[in-house]
Amino acid sequence: MKKLINDPANVVREELQGIEAAHPDLVKVSYDPYFITRADAPVQGKVALISGGGSGHEPMHGGFVGAGMLDAACPGEVFTSPTPDQMEAATKAVDGGAGVVHIVKNYTGDVMNFEMAAELCRAEGTEVESVVVDDDVAVQDSLYTAGRRGVGTTVLMEKIAGAAAEQKRPLKEVADICREVNANGRSMGMALTSCTVPAAGSPTFELGDDEIEMGVGIHGEPGRERMKMKQASEIVDMMATAIVDDLPFGKGDQVLAFVNGMGGTPMLELYVVYNELNKFLSGRGITISRNLIGSYITSLEMAGCSITLLKLSDDFTQLWDAPVKTAGLRWGV
């Protein structure tokens, strides 16, 4: 394992120290327990948005804390969900009196820890709405699994609901916007290489030089199937077909297309993927009216990408365009 770290046991703490040093204008960092809040939290009268998950997916979620997006993020250990005491403390720290939305990715650990946290917060009188993101079409039969994983749509939800909260929309409405984004977003990922969890020290999975993992999750957990390497056009066709057939997106739809790098993928390749995706969608009469291209929900140094499509309403488009000022996403300010 070759990584720019000091000690695997300290990576999360040292990362937080780096974030605090880099962005004092945007965020504050708590170390006991770990969480990151907006520098100006709590914002009175505004619904607070909190998300969280394992570390190793940067800039998600700490990089999305700031005006127009998240009020707090709870980082767990690498690829490990944070704990209820972190989420409870973060909830208290950012509650501006208008209630709190917990944005939870559908992973067993995240769901259970956030569930315990919400129980603790409600017991103390804080209004909490929990929203679960489950947009990964790679997980087919949810009857026999923990259900679809929460992946790329999470980023879009945090931006769109964050803008709604910034407009001081009420708790129920912000939570419903989250649920509507979830209902209209679909994702699929693939990996060219594995990542290595620092504390484990060796790659999570082995892939041959000529193999790819289709439908991979954001922790390097295996996906739909392992297959021989193909051209970008074929790979995008497989991913986009799975996504479009699932919602289904139809002729005349306006979508937000999010091409995400898993951490080890150059922008050159992401633009090649975007080009193929644009051609694919044009061929079906679907218009990309907004896009996001880059590495936003990563899996350490894993090479590969994910594609997320969100069907846009006018409200979603306006909320997406609204100003945002975070370390990972910034426009309009």
Add this chain to the structure above:
Amino acid sequence: MSEGTGISYDAVVAWLKAFAATIAENRAYLTELDSAIGDADHGINMDRGFQAVLAKLDSSPPGDVGALFKVVGMTLVSTVGGAGGPLYGTLFLQLGIATAGKDPITADDWAAALAAAVSGVQARGKAEPGDKTMVDALIPGRDAFAAAIAEGADLPAALRRSADAAEQGMTDTIPLVARKGRASYLGERSAGHQDPGATSSYLLLRSVADTWVGDA
């Protein structure tokens, strides 16, 4: 440690220390099992949690087994993370509720506590037998202990039967297709791998037997 009067507070502490050592020894093994069908952190997370438990043991006031279990449960909830944190945290919190105010605990107390713990884990994780989870080791372990006590076995024999049954349950997860947790995303590809959660649960019941029975 278990001479007819039941299991003392000190015996429980000895077990927790032994289990923490077992987890530390098996940290790489559990992580390796998890990397095959999960996200390669089970051993790392459990070790982080039980090292935190060890630190708490020295400062816990002696004398109440239930209070001790609750401290362990809360420590695991706040340090393990992942699915293991809420599940093992709940397991120990339920052991604590079932043994509140007791020192020592009897074989019947342990049977009741184990039943409460397994129910708690099932309620939290919503797993059924055969889903390829820790429940697949815990349920046979619980049932074997209760059956042994009902048949009049002494505590050492019952604990050994409990551990043996959990071991069989753990081994029986190998051919199963996972239906819960991250392994469930693998579908059929999860078959052929031993479940890491069932493995740590087996180790838990084996360390109970080893500690409270000794080498007898």
